[in-house]
Amino acid sequence: MLKTALQRLPSRGLHTTTPATTDAAQAKLQDLMTKFKDPKSPFYLAQQHGEVGPASPDDHTVARPLAGQEKRAEGWARPAPSYPDRTPLQPHMNPDYDRARATANEWFDSNGFDPEGRVEIPVLWGDQDMFKHVNNVNYLKWMEAQRLRWFENLGADIGTDTAKDWTGGTGTGIILKDQYIRYRHAVTWPDAVLWAVKPHGINQERGEFKLAHAAWSLKDNRLCATTDSTIVLFDHDNTRRGKMTDKVKEVLDRRAKL
Known part of the structure; x- marks a missing residue:
């Protein structure tokens, strides 16, 4: 009876993973990881240096600084924030x-x-x-x-x-x-x-x-x-x-x- 019931299950409900499928997924993942490291790729994620890649696949520029940053000799660095209406530091923190x-x-x-x-x-x-x-x-x-x-x-x-x-x-x-x-x-x-x-x-x-x-x-x-x-x-x-x-x-x- 169990064998008959299994035979009646729709085939679309059963999924198997073949070695070919696994290899294809790993290839896509490896390709994506490569794009993460490529300064010419929109997927570039070297944010430890304060940089991002092109804005889109149509943008052919190389890595550029994040918004609000400027390039200095030692690398990308965020400038000190400036707030005209900043509350003055309290005495125990103010030199x-x-x-x-x-x-x-x-x-x-x-x-x-x-x-x-x-x-x-x-x-x-x-x-x-x-x-x-x-x-x-x-x-x-x-x-x-x-x-x-x-x-x-x-x-x-x-x-x-x-x-x-x-x-x-x-x-x-x-x-x-x-x-x-x-x-x-x-x-x-x-x-x-x-x-x-x-x-x-x-x-x-x-x-x-x-x-x-x-x-x-x-x-x-x-x-x-x-x-x-x-x-x-x-x-x-x-x-x-x-x-x-x-x-x-x-x-x-x-x-x-x-």
């Missing part, structure tokens, strides 16, 4: 604010702030509140980011393992006891704020020290905030106040006298 950066660093240096661990933080549009200036709480977030950056930079002096404990909440790490901030100038978007820090008030007996921060607005080129906080060493394994080693105290004292 025009290098003078403000230099002014900020000069002020930081003259006031004894640590040259290491400084961080530049871009102001986001969403950092502003309904009064169209950066909300006060964002300064505390920036202060935290700069504090952690400074702790990471201490690793070369106090030891990588100790620095990891300070930033990872393990072993003898640190906790924030208190913080104070004085807002000196309203910051608005777009802007970028450069932060610096210096330790002071180092008390080995109590296992704590203070950090003074300063924030500088690049757009307005002026000091926008000063802060102070107390850091306490904390033994996370035994849940009690940690001890400040002589090495840590020596590093903090040296950084405080810069």
